[in-house]
Amino acid sequence: MQIKEIIDYLDLLYPLSLQEDYDNAGHKVGDATQQLTGILVTLDVTDDVIDEALASGFNLVVSHHPMIFAGLKSLVPTNTQTRMLNRLIKNDICVYSAHTNLDNLPGGVSFILGEKLGVRNLKTLKPMCPGKSKQQPVQTDANLVTAEQQPGGGAIGELDTPLPYRDFVERVKRVLQLPMIKCSTNPPSDVKCVALCGGSGSFLIDEAARQHADIYLTSDIKYHDYQKAVGTIHLADIGHYESEQFAQELIYNDIIKKFSNFACRITKAKTSYIQYI
Numbered sequence: 001m002q003i004k005e006i007i008d009y010l011d012l013l014y015p016l017s018l019q020e021d022y023d024n025a026g027h028k029v030g031d032a033t034q035q036l037t038g039i040l041v042t043l044d045v046t047d048d049v050i051d052e053a054l055a056s057g058f059n060l061v062v063s064h065h066p067m068i069f070a071g072l073k074s075l076v077p078t079n080t081q082t083r084m085l086n087r088l089i090k091n092d093i094c095v096y097s098a099h100t101n102l103d104n105l106p107g108g109v110s111f112i113l114g115e116k117l118g119v120r121n122l123k124t125l126k127p128m129c130p131g132k133s134k135q136q137p138v139q140t141d142a143n144l145v146t147a148e149q150q151p152g153g154g155a156i157g158e159l160d161t162p163l164p165y166r167d168f169v170e171r172v173k174r175v176l177q178l179p180m181i182k183c184s185t186n187p188p189s190d191v192k193c194v195a196l197c198g199g200s201g202s203f204l205i206d207e208a209a210r211q212h213a214d215i216y217l218t219s220d221i222k223y224h225d226y227q228k229a230v231g232t233i234h235l236a237d238i239g240h241y242e243s244e245q246f247a248q249e250l251i252y253n254d255i256i257k258k259f260s261n262f263a264c265r266i267t268k269a270k271t272s273y274i275q276y277i
């Protein structure tokens with residue numbers, strides 16, 4: 001089977017029409033007419049991930065974050081990005097990325113984060129403008145689309161029963177394997193309604209406040225975002241990698257559901273560029 005068959009399937013599941021304008025998701029590296037030897041799923045492509053693909057004899061890496069955005073002017077291996085691209089091409093490894101199209105998918109990155117944290121009745125926090133999605137997502141177990149689950153940013157839902165704030169924070173730390181969370185001052189006493197966005201979600205702070213979430217979990221929150229949120233919404237920065245880590249599981253499950261006879265696994269590497277010390 002050619003690599004292209006997997007790519008066509010992923011393009012159907014995660015329509016590129018759902019990606020943001022700045023994004024560059026999809027198949028961007030390598031010759032997809034090669035015969036597939038195995039698939040490695042990862043959040044980021046790093047040298048460790050390339051080492052693992054080579055050691056496993058796999059020639060397709062499926063990542064969440066794309067390797068190439070606009071502005072790549074040369075492939076001369078003078079920096080980490082171009083050096084890795086050279087390694088991949090020399091070793092006939094393809095890279096496919098499902099990025100903001102997977103973020104914006106109902107049942108996508110924010111939904112799986114919510115499910116892992118016990119948040120129920122999830123719906124899209126901020127649906128996309130009508131007309132943005134020209135292609136409807138294919139329904140899978142991971143992205144069952146209901147009337148309330150439109151493509152768009154973030155997710156919002158409720159815990160089965162309200163939890164004391166400290167208990168909920170401890171749950172988040174345990175599930176996400178986080179040693180700390182950077183939160184606003186003045187926490188709520190209990191948490192029932194939870195808004196979330198995997199990755200950089202500051203753009204949805206106002207929407208989470210408007211919908212009266214007790215807490216908004218996302219990452220890459222700036223100091224002045226906390227300032228602006230005072231009195232409107234409680235913010236919790238749960239780390240970019242940590243908030244998106246379950247995207248790997250989501251992609252892996254979607255692939256093996258259709259292609260169970262091919263070697264496919266999630267990378268053993270923790271690809272985060274940040275450590276807590």
Ligand SMILES: [Zn+2]
Binds near residue numbers: 198240244
């Ligand atoms: Zn991200």
